[in-house]
Amino acid sequence: MTTITVNASRKYNINIGDGLLANCGELILKVKKPCIAAVVADDVTDALYGKTVKKSLENSGFTVVSFVFQNGERSKNLETYSSLLGFLADSGLTRTDLAVALGGGVVGDLTGFAAATYLRGIDFVQIPTTLLAAVDSSVGGKTGIDLPQGKNQVGAFHQPLAVICDTSTLDTLHDNIFADGVSEAIKSGIIGDKGLFELLESGEARAKKGKIIEASVRVKAAIVEEDEKESGVRALLNLGHTFGHAVELLSEFSVSHGSAVAIGMVIAAEIAEKLGIAERPVAGRIKNVLEANGLPTECSYTAAQIANAAMSDKKRSGGTINLILPKKIGECVIYKVKTAELKYIIGER
Numbered sequence: 001m002t003t004i005t006v007n008a009s010r011k012y013n014i015n016i017g018d019g020l021l022a023n024c025g026e027l028i029l030k031v032k033k034p035c036i037a038a039v040v041a042d043d044v045t046d047a048l049y050g051k052t053v054k055k056s057l058e059n060s061g062f063t064v065v066s067f068v069f070q071n072g073e074r075s076k077n078l079e080t081y082s083s084l085l086g087f088l089a090d091s092g093l094t095r096t097d098l099a100v101a102l103g104g105g106v107v108g109d110l111t112g113f114a115a116a117t118y119l120r121g122i123d124f125v126q127i128p129t130t131l132l133a134a135v136d137s138s139v140g141g142k143t144g145i146d147l148p149q150g151k152n153q154v155g156a157f158h159q160p161l162a163v164i165c166d167t168s169t170l171d172t173l174h175d176n177i178f179a180d181g182v183s184e185a186i187k188s189g190i191i192g193d194k195g196l197f198e199l200l201e202s203g204e205a206r207a208k209k210g211k212i213i214e215a216s217v218r219v220k221a222a223i224v225e226e227d228e229k230e231s232g233v234r235a236l237l238n239l240g241h242t243f244g245h246a247v248e249l250l251s252e253f254s255v256s257h258g259s260a261v262a263i264g265m266v267i268a269a270e271i272a273e274k275l276g277i278a279e280r281p282v283a284g285r286i287k288n289v290l291e292a293n294g295l296p297t298e299c300s301y302t303a304a305q306i307a308n309a310a311m312s313d314k315k316r317s318g319g320t321i322n323l324i325l326p327k328k329i330g331e332c333v334i335y336k337v338k339t340a341e342l343k344y345i346i347g348e349r
Contacts, residue, residue, distance in 0.1 A: 025060030034061030112143030116158030131181020150312030180258025203292030240264035303347035
């Protein structure tokens with residue numbers, strides 16, 4: 001097992017290894033006394049791993065209650081959030097109790113936001129079961145839900161008590177779901193780890209999943225430690241996301257998050273080359289690594305459509321929006337653009 005410590009406002013460990021689900025109760029017991037543990041999962045992850053997690057928690061002295069909702073981004077909404085809060089209250093959870101997010105990014109975001117707001121804050125643990133959650137969303141304390149107007153429009157910063165990443169859970173993922181996580185790992189490489197990017201250029205991510213998770217987590221942990229609440233450099237983690245979220249919204253979430261971010265990274269790289277910010281052939285290398293890992297590099301939406309949808313992005317401030325643009329592999333910059341000019345910049349890439 002590899003352990004990476006995140007020194008944020010709450011110091012916590014990210015545990016990475018094979019077969020950790022069966023011992024999750026013991027790992028949580030190191031940071032939390034026995035209490036009520038509300039395990040939150042979607043119907044897919046509950047069927048696969050719910051019994052194992054419940055047994056481990058109960059063997060460690062926790063009283064387990066379970067909340068299960070329908071799989072998919074469309075469930076990350078106010079209705080599911082409200083139902084979860086009601087469940088926590090009906091189950092008698094107090095401030096000394098615990099929520100456990102068992103699943104991918106949707107489960108982690110929803111559970112974390114409920115934990116941040118129920119009784120003004122209770123502890124929660126992230127148990128990511130997708131590569132995307134393992135390399136990105138389970139780390140850093142960003143939690144939230146979607147509104148019809150845009151992704152993650154309601155949320156809070158709430159660091160987990162621990163992250164337990166059992167790499168064996170990734171073996172059950174379909175290729176397209178696994179590729180979503182590779183997209184975020186590629187993003188981490190472009191932002192701050194040239195070696196990680198080069199590791200992914202082979203297109204053999206499954207065989208290197210442990211190294212990929214560890215390297216991605218180290219990139220994100222370092223940035224979160226420097227800027228926990230995104231007042232500066234943490235914005236770099238949004239590479240591909242402003243345009244990616246726009247693509248998700250335009251597609252009514254039929255385009256997955258990882259695929260949308262992949263498209264968004266290509267748009268950002270092409271803009272960076274057009275503006276003379278990026279060293280050529282950055283865009284070409286990014287396209288190649290995405291294609292090698294089964295990810296899309298283009299979409300059918302117009303520059304105007306993408307620009308309009310991006311107006312709901314959280315990176316917008318008044319009449320400007322921050323774009324994250326690659327300068328070279330391993331280095332990105334924050335580039336401020338007037339919102340009125342966005343569609344022209346996208347169209348001119």
